[in-house]
Amino acid sequence: MASTPMRDSADARVGGLSYLAPQTAEPWASFIEQIERVRPYLGPLERWIETLKHPKRTLIVDVPIVRDDGTVAHYEGYRVQHSLSRGPGKGGIRFHPAVTLNEVMALAGWMTIKNAAVGLPFGGAKGGIRIDPATVSKGELQRITRRFTSEIGVIIGPDRDIPAPDVGTNALTMAVMMDTFSMNRGGTATGVVTGKPIALGGSLGRHEATGRGVFITAREAARHLHVPVEGARVVVQGFGNVGGIAARLFHEAGARVIAIADHAATLLNEVGIDIPAALAHVAAEGSLAGFPGAAPIDIEDFWQLPCDFLVPAALEGQLTAERAAGVRARLVVEGANGPTTPAADDILRDRGVMVVPDVLANAGGVTVSYFEWVQDFSSFFWTEDEINDRLERIMVNAFNAIWRVAEEHQVSLRTAAFIIACHRVLEARAERGLYP
Numbered sequence: 001m002a003s004t005p006m007r008d009s010a011d012a013r014v015g016g017l018s019y020l021a022p023q024t025a026e027p028w029a030s031f032i033e034q035i036e037r038v039r040p041y042l043g044p045l046e047r048w049i050e051t052l053k054h055p056k057r058t059l060i061v062d063v064p065i066v067r068d069d070g071t072v073a074h075y076e077g078y079r080v081q082h083s084l085s086r087g088p089g090k091g092g093i094r095f096h097p098a099v100t101l102n103e104v105m106a107l108a109g110w111m112t113i114k115n116a117a118v119g120l121p122f123g124g125a126k127g128g129i130r131i132d133p134a135t136v137s138k139g140e141l142q143r144i145t146r147r148f149t150s151e152i153g154v155i156i157g158p159d160r161d162i163p164a165p166d167v168g169t170n171a172l173t174m175a176v177m178m179d180t181f182s183m184n185r186g187g188t189a190t191g192v193v194t195g196k197p198i199a200l201g202g203s204l205g206r207h208e209a210t211g212r213g214v215f216i217t218a219r220e221a222a223r224h225l226h227v228p229v230e231g232a233r234v235v236v237q238g239f240g241n242v243g244g245i246a247a248r249l250f251h252e253a254g255a256r257v258i259a260i261a262d263h264a265a266t267l268l269n270e271v272g273i274d275i276p277a278a279l280a281h282v283a284a285e286g287s288l289a290g291f292p293g294a295a296p297i298d299i300e301d302f303w304q305l306p307c308d309f310l311v312p313a314a315l316e317g318q319l320t321a322e323r324a325a326g327v328r329a330r331l332v333v334e335g336a337n338g339p340t341t342p343a344a345d346d347i348l349r350d351r352g353v354m355v356v357p358d359v360l361a362n363a364g365g366v367t368v369s370y371f372e373w374v375q376d377f378s379s380f381f382w383t384e385d386e387i388n389d390r391l392e393r394i395m396v397n398a399f400n401a402i403w404r405v406a407e408e409h410q411v412s413l414r415t416a417a418f419i420i421a422c423h424r425v426l427e428a429r430a431e432r433g434l435y436p
């Protein structure tokens with residue numbers, strides 16, 4: 001696929017989504033390549049490696065609705081359960097015009113790795129509908145969400161597969177999914193989705209959790225490299241639920257966020273951007289376009305800004321080999337899923353840029369999803385401090401374990417995370433054995 005201009009990339013925020021595809025034509029091919037890199041480290045478990053290259057269950061659904069003007073429209077939706085070896089499927093639902101089966105397969109695979117790398121008792125799954133939510137009315141979007149939930153209802157459930165928000169979906173989407181599943185079942189099943197509104201069994205801290213995890217892992221990596229966060233230069237692509245919150249936490253820690261980008265604007269202010277003001281602008285205007293506190297720059301220049309932390313927090317495939325060759329960051333911290341292609345990964349390694357991989361850096365969201373699911377099962381809810389403390393502990397422990405494996409084998413943090421995760425998944429696979 002030809003490379004597309006970056007300013008059209010989308011962010012993890014409902015509304016204003018771009019029409020253009022991620023820059024990697026085949027995210028699944030990237031996933032397979034990442035798995036192959038782990039082969040030499042699997043020992044006897046290598047026998048089972050093909051398991052990871054074959055999603056366990058793939059459902060393609062037709063989602064028809066009557067539009068407000070009386071016509072009938074059809075959308076294509078997916079739910080892929082990549083692995084259920086370690087527990088129920090877990091992973092978000094994406095509403096985006098560029099969603100494909102190939103992409104959802106890769107995203108489901110990354111969820112398997114992420115959940116296992118952090119030690120959550122889940123397999124990996126992902127879903128999506130190829131749609132631009134901005135092109136339909138609120139009522140139409142609700143009908144699409146309900147029909148999609150009914151269609152995938154045959155394979156999801158609190159003990160089978162638990163969806164959550166992703167790009168283009170949010171807590172309200174989850175409320176509608178929870179209600180639809182519950183209506184079909186004749187009882188209220190709060191644990192069928194996570195990332196719900198608090199009033200419906202959602203968890204405190206869930207909304208911020210992904211951005212918080214990005215900040216925690218960035219801070220831990222910087223500690224090892226002796227890069228102080230205070231005064232650091234930070235560049236963030238994507239200014240929604242992941243990038244926006246990570247930027248805020250960097251700002252609060254005394255870092256200087258010098259450049260930010262969303263689908264509508266790419267902005268630079270060398271003195272440091274007033275992040276609370278930028279967030280307020282987005283809340284009021286829907287995007288960074290017209291934000292007066294920074295000046296527009298070219299997206300290709302954005303990737304090459306000298307900085308300590310570069311945080312891609314939009315879509316997969318953004319950090320291509322061409323862009324990686326010009327990156328002047330000490331650390332790349334992946335808020336998005338799959339933002340760095342395997343070729344770019346190698347270039348960054350050769351150039352001494354450390355990458356904190358998605359399967360670790362953005363695992364805070366699914367970690368608090370896990371807390372939400374546990375709270376729903378027990379109908380006993382925790383305080384925000386309890387949630388943030390537990391999140392911090394899980395992220396720091398996972399970071400340290402991955403760091404140790406990276407040192408032991410002299411591999412990247414990504415390969416180290418994959419080594420830990422693949423061992424856990426394939427050990428479960430081997431111990432369960434094959435049926436029949």
Ligand code: GLU
Nearest residue numbers: 091092164166365366369
């Ligand atoms: N969509 C998020 C992710 O990519 C969260 C998934 C979840 O909470 O299940 O990690």
